[in-house]
Amino acid sequence: LSVLLLGGAPSGSAAAAIAKDRAANGAALAKSGALDVLLALACGAAGASRSSLRVACLRTAAELVAAAGAVGQERMGSSVVHMGEHAAPALNACLNLALFAAGAAERAAAAALISAYCASNTDGQLLLASTISPMGARPAGAEAEVPGPLTPSELAKVTFGSMLVRALSADAGAGDDGARVAARAALILAIVLADSHDCQCRALVAPLEMATSSAAPAETLIARVLRLLDSVGAHGAAPGISGTTEGPQMLRLALLRLLFAWTDGCPSAVRAVMQPPATLPLLLALCECDPQQAEGVAGMAAALLASCLVHCAPSDEGVVARPVLEAVTARVGLSRLSSQIDDLRRSPQFARAVAPRKAMPPITRENADKAVSSEGGWSGDSVAETDDKLTTVCDASLVARVGSLADGLGQRVVALYSHSAATPAQGEGAAPSAAEAVHAAAASGGDALRAAAEAQAHELDRLRAQNAQLADQLLGGGNATGASGMTLTAEMDGLRESLHLAERVASEARDEATGLKCELEEARDGVSRAQADLQALSSAYNTLEAERDSEVGELRARISKLEAGQSEADPQARGASAAELAAAREEGATEARAEAEAAAAESEAEMNDLLACLGIEEEKVEQLSERLVELGEDPESLLEGIGGDEDPEDEDE
Template sequence: MTNQTLLIQNNALDHLFYLAIEGRLTAADVRCAALKCIGNLVRGHTRNLEMLSKKMIGEELDREVSLNAVLHVLLNTTDLSEWMAADHVIKCFCEGNPEGQVVLASTLSPAEESQTNGNKPHKNNKHLPFGRILLHALDINKEQKDIVASCRAARVLTYVLQGNQVCKEKVLEIISEVTSSPLSNPEYMLSACVKYISSAASLQARREERDHTGRLCFVALMLRLLVTWFAECPKVVASFLETGGHLLCVVELLVNKEFSTSHHVSSLAAVVLGECIVYNPCADGPQCASMVVDTISQRIGLSSYFEMWEKLQKDAYFLSAAVKAGLLNISADASMDGEQSSPVVAAHNNEEHFEADIQSMIKATYDKEFVTEVQKLQPIVKEKTLLLFSHPKSEVIIPSLVNRNEGEGDDSYIERLQTLLQKQAQEMQEIMVKNVALAEELVNRSGDKDLQGERSGIVGESQGFAASRIEIEATKQRIQAYQQRIEKMEQQQHEKEQEALYYKQLSEKHEADLKALSAAYNSLEQANFRLEDEVQNLKKGAHGTAVSAGLSISDLDAAREEGRQEGAKASEAELNDLLVCLGQEESKVERLRARLEELGEDVEALLQDIDEEQEREHDVSE
């Protein structure tokens, strides 16, 4: 740290950039050594890292940011050592420098249309942002003849995201390409990366051996980028799984024979799927970890899937990186022997330089961070896969869900029980499908020549299969009990419906009687009005008769009072009889109302219908 401070104070950074880039020295060894010194000078030194990020190089009229200049060298050099040295500078700048990573990530932006029409901004334009140059180089659809630059760009983006959650989420929201139509949805970085992988893996892209080798390398490095991006970042994993085609694209790399034979691609794809299981934030739905496990089981097979993890950890490059990182204790000779025998890419006599680039980039993929992530993930993936594969989403039905809630009606209770029953049946079906897949896999493996060496794995799977069968039988018994309970409740409901129908018919009969009684009352009332009119007429006639007969007013009043009393007595007797009848009918109506309310009928609505019908009849009679 002290030496770094002293060197930077004595303008060592200026001299090193002159030797590495500004001086345009023809000696490649000098340029490479200077770049390596720049990386070592800033590694882990906050002040020096800040100075490097702000440093400008070049003449006054042609100045550019120092990191941009290093990126130009990294993307365009044909010298393998110079690429490794420039890669070393970017890696040293990003390691332990979260602020610097965020600054680089913030420069990621899509290029303008005028800059992408046959132009190469990472070669010709020194004034573009770091991130824009990087994105343009990463897009293999625009740089089909420069697959090496795309591979190198993928490594640089991996450094920018390594171990920085803020950067991972920030890059997730960055648009990779500006669409010309306002109606088109923007394409974000994660979708663009998957699209690049799909494009590299397409049959149309693999036209010649050199192109095929380069694209294999690009796919491996892009998968390595996804491994870094997904690590301990559930938000990115959830975004990846939101689009179903993303998961299928990675699974296809394991199914496609042309890519599955490359253990670098298949192993890295297996790690990506493992992260989709471990870092998956969804508890349920089409993006949950259970769905990922089901896809692996159906399309690949669990045994084949975990064999890819084993092959990865036996790879020479992986072992070498583990030894260098102090994560594995094996002899250096054994590591070198394995490395020499690693089947990475077959060399061609006329393309040694290209093959060396490809091999170097694949080897650099296996670094300390990757080895640590794989060794941490593998046991977690196995444990979680076994848990998801052998257990239903809800192991038992909570008794409180089965018991009737207070105040809950029969219809809602039966509907809730049917929902629980359907859920249990669906989970049982899922377990049966999983067991079928597991049984097929066990049958296929039973004929393997190496069956004895893999017996422990098969025993473990058989135990999982037996456990699943026990769970299925228990679920079947629970379902049968619930079916019987539902049938009993449906029978009770049918009986109550019949009883309700009987009382409804009885209610209609009483309603008819009530209507008849009401009509009789109305006719009686009309007769009363008619009698009153007759009385009035008689009074008038009696008064005239009395006057003509010479009766006094007092005699007439006395006779009138006597007649009124007699009429009142007669009317009162008739009214009492009528009230007795009405009281009896009202008592029946009240009992009928209470019974109808017990059965859930709306009495007020019925009475309102009766009133409306009477009004209509009255209107018709008038």
């Protein structure tokens, strides 16, 4: 199924045809019930018992849904998984695996299937977001519990959104395991909200608890996320604060990823994120954290601040965008903010997120045994629990969004600084514009006019200083920017030197390969000559044996003739000649045997010498062939045609 769905790499002129074939195969397989079979094997009560097989089924199901497009997504949304007496929605079963499966590869495969369902599926995303419903409030003084996997009966009753809310309630207060579950739920929620403005707005107003009174409104989902970020943000992220476990670190990174997906293209979400007074100082502190202790946190926090700047509504520039820009400029610096985003884009985790999937190995017994024994299935890229936390939040969507955000950040900053800071606000109670203030002061008298002019002069000085600071950061006037430029120049020089070294090594390797080719040709010629000598020796040996047999036959004929003549002679003479004949016969036989043995020994010695030479030459050929393979050459193509003119009859011999 993976071969049918993935096909070859879509590149060049065949890309459109391959994509069309994938879509046709996916739609046909989805309509034929292949998706139901895969879901039953991965999530059903009578499914596969080995984790590697479940992982393979989940990944293949994700490929099928992605290839089939709307047909596969509709089929996925309406599918159910039978678990004994209960039938649960397939999305609920996949979410249960994504949150609580024991293996990291199985959780990642289930999340990939949910991502395939939500990709460019606005209706499906909005449907999942609408299932977020209030849950009962935790009793006062009760300890936080770590949610566990749901039973089949519970999966059949709960909704997708309520499962996410239940998992998000497992904050850092529930320990390391609870923080891990909440982090997985945050990443799934980021998948649901990505690239869907309606879904993002719908989730903003989703209440998590029933309102107890009109004076105490119910906590919303965005408020819960910000509260969780505030609770884990003080666990080792800010400078001077040390010590944290893996769970809170992963939760902090997942929450930043969720807020980035939420604010991407949604001005209402930007306003909601920046509304609490503690959010901006916390994000600035996260931008200053040590990358060695919290990998990816500074980059994700910088990306979130940049998203708030870029996607802020024009009506909120005075209350959101400009305060954020001023705080970033004063505390972090625009150059450092941009460099943190660039470092995030250059991280190996981002490179792996957009790398094409490895080709599936041939289906052999050995590969099948390896796939069954490994957690990652056929692909072999299993995810271990000890993997770095940044890998868990990186996907192709995040890479694309961060790239486009980095390109538009500079234009947005210039646009914000180009607007006057004294732009009149709208609505009742708004402060008067500068022109209105001057006209009012002129009507009041000279002193008021002088005071208004001084106020405008102070405002102009402030704007000039602000613009000078911006120019210092953007155009390389500051020490930090100068150091950054020097660092970039040093990096370019180092890369240029590495390139020259690589070219020199490649040239040496090519020269060595050429020399090895010549040696291989010489060795091959030597082998050919040795084979020709061996064939000539074999022919001579056969001729010698034939001559020996002929001589033996002649001797036997002479002996027979002598015996016949002896029978006619006198008995006495026959008796005398019999002794002579026996002696002559014995002498002739001995002489013939000696000559034959000497000839055979000489031929055998020459044969052994040639065989030893041939073995040495063949060993040289094998060593040279292995060296050429290491250098990327094909020995067979180099040896084609050598020895091809030999007589087929000689080869048969």
